[in-house]
Amino acid sequence: MNDVSQFEPKILAYVCNWCTYLGADLAGTTRLEYPPNIRIVRLPCTGRIDFNLLIKAFEVGADAVLVSGCHPGDCHYTSGNYHARRRWILFRELLDLLGFDLERIHFTWISAAEGKKFQQVVTDITEKTRKLGPYTELYAAAPVKDLPQPQPNPLQLQTFATENELRAEARKLLAEGAIKVVIGYGERGPVLVTRPEDADQLVWNNRCTANLAMYLKRKEVKALGRPAIVVKACDERSLVVLEKESQFERKDLHVIGMACEGMERPRCANCAVRTPRFADTTIGQFPQQTPTPRPNKLDALMEMSRGERMAFWVQEFDRCVKCYACRQVCSLCYCERCIVDKNQPISIDPAPGTKGNFAWHIARAFHLAGRCIGCGACTQACPVGIDLGLLNMQLARAAKKHFAYQAGVDPSAELLIGAFSQQDKEEFIG
Amino acid sequence: MSELITETRLRQLAGEWLDGGKRVVGPVRIKDRVLYQPLQSPESLLIESNPGGVRPANSIKEFFFPKQETLYQYRIRGRNIELIEPAQEFTEQLVVGARPCDAAALPILDHVFNWDFVDDFYNRRRAVTTIVTVACSATDEACFCTSVGLAPDDTRGSDAILLALGSGRYEVRCITDKGRALFPGKTETSTESAKAAPPPEAKFDPGKVRAFVDAHFEDPIWAEHGRTCMACGVCAFSCPTCHCFDIVDAGPTAGNARVRTWDTCQFPIFTQHASGHNPRALQPARQRQRILHKFSIYPEKFGEILCTGCGNCVRNCPVGLGVLNMLTEIQHGQHL
DSSP states (O other), X not given: OOOGGGOOOOEEEEEETTTHHHHHHHHHHTTOOOXXXXXXXXXXXXXXXXXXXXXXXXXXTOSEEEEEEOOTTOOTTSSHHHHHHHHHHHHHHHHHHHTOOGGGEEEEEOOTTOHHHHHHHHHHHHHHHHHHOOOTTTTOOOOOOOOOOOOOOOOOOOBOTTHHHHHHHHHHHHHHSSOOEEEEEOSSSEEEEOSGGGGGGOOOBTTOOSOGGGGGGXXXXXXXXXXXXXXXXXXXXXXXXXXXXXXXXXXXOEEEEEOOOOOSSGGGGGOSOOSOSSOSEEESOOOOOOOOOOOOHHHHHHTSOHHHHHXXXXXXXXXXXXXXXXXXXXXXXXXXXXXXXXXXXXXXXXXXXXXXXHHHHHHHHHHTTTTOOOOOHHHHHOTTOOOTHHHHHHHHHHHHHHXXXXXXXXXXXXXXXXXXXXTOOOTTBO | OEEXXXXXXXXXXXXXXXXXXXXXXXXXXXXXXXXXXXXXXXXXXXXXXXXXXXXXXSOGGGGTSOSEEEEEEEEEETTEEEEEOOOOOOOOEEEEEEOHHHHTHHHHHHHHHBSSSBOHHHHHHHHTEEEEEEOOSOOOTTOOGGGGTOOTTOOTTOSEEEEEEETTEEEEEEOSHHHHTTOTTTOEEESOOOOOOOOOOOOOOHHHHHHHHXXXXXXXXXXXXXXXXXXXXXXXXXXXXXXXXXXXXXOGGGTSEEEEEEOOTTSGGGSOOTTSOOSSOSHHHHHHHHHHIIIXXXXXXXXXXXXOOOOHHHHHOTTSOOHHHHHHHHHHTTOO
């Protein structure tokens, strides 16, 4: 098996029922020979493929994976392949960051009439994979280089001047009666203020780092009645995404926007937008700034070799205990039942081992593709210091690069995932 | 007279264990925090008693009760199911630099792992482990060992305890034979004696807490306090004493194994019935459960509080909750 001259690659193909599967069938009935190294899994549509299946293919021993469906315009469900294409574009970038070998992941369009093309594609992939050899790099541990760590900001507590104005506003809203709860910051952490006389529990200082939009999904908060929420300009982008995804009606939420001098985290020093734009009440005012570009961890990671990147994530995920704090504090992770909590069947290994952790972190990051607004709550909440935000940052960068899209910035823009364009780039699709 | 050991000698000791193919666990710096990790080399060990904060952000329980553990593997051939014993190795391990609040958790956990079922995995790891504790030389506002009957230099659960004398020197006090077996030839006799940090002030009375929680199952304080909880498992997974687990059958992609993983009462699906009904429907009920288990249920069953006052739940909570805050709230709310 380890003798490369004897190596027979195993290739797993996820194909759509209507085009590629029939293309394969045609290849068979017209007696076109192709290497027997391929194992086909038939799915209704490429738009239906859960991307963790690609990873799972490698985990069960595939050396390469092929995903193939109908040509653009030919989808039997009109647009499944367009949706798939848009997701592949982003997913490839995530896999690249994680150190997967993109040479082993193939995307093609093969129609029911293209038996010949199916034969060609399978032959090419088999030969290419034979040259690459067995996929031993998968989850391989190796010594890991350190990423640049930002200097921690000193923990000097600084109360901002607008704190009293915030308290007065909250008191007024609660006293008027239309607002039942103010979601704000308290001395120790987030507080839910329900009585006007408790408005003084609210604070506004440089420790107000949490993105309070996470509370909008909580049943415990919904039960309290119509909420008002304290947001910074950065967190406000969560509200834009949530509203666009029909998670609340704007009229049912009162937004108290706080102009922000910057919190005690390194990232805040470089913030461009300090005054919320869509709030019902805005307290304080700061001019827009131009952020200075600076070296970041993501660049440093992408400069490493593929093997080093994978080793980096193997080491990071090794510490994961699956406490799911990253998911719980995310304002945009609002599914009633998360994919990891589904156990009939289990689609993501619930154990916090290498496989289970890769599967979970890929699923989490990718479910936020084109949605994450980069508040950093996940990284901040992680008790074992995994740089989870890098995964989301890479996807945000990909969204910007390929689709000129930034989540939560333009309320009139169509959502990135869930929409498609016939013009989406596809140079990597065979 | 006291016994004294230098930091160099301690690293040497760790190095000898590592060279002997044994496992050494201790506090290690990972980015902006300190965590207990298996050491790759003795140099990475942070021996000083309070590196980068009061204590590591995790606990040593994972070296006795790992976050995932294969109980057995299985092979299905037709109608035959064959069970395969896991190739577990219970390598001798040395924990250096544990805090007293970590070590004290083990005798408390021994009760539950030897109750109606004797947990072989846990017991075997306990048997092969030697624990060298470092007494705390500082405490912070989240520390509350005093409130649960412990102290910054408590020796419960430790085989030996080190007390910092400054300049990389420690006074060694051996507690058990395992501890005494560690240091021959490595210590010198001295007249100096060290002192730990003054104990943090007592922040609540566990007896009164128990009386309160037993009598106030439906009190509004649970809802008031628990509703900002985001239902993650940070508190439980960084807790030295929380020990709930789930057992899953990992399928062929995970090696056909029955695996035990950590679980916590803070997860909504912890109590979810197959019908969809959830007896602990909202987060406050789950918060209440955690307090009840620690301060009422466990004491009733085993005669001990299931908490060592380490404060990890307070420091790690993403939304500023934790056992201490809940209990001081009860106290300040004049519920006691």
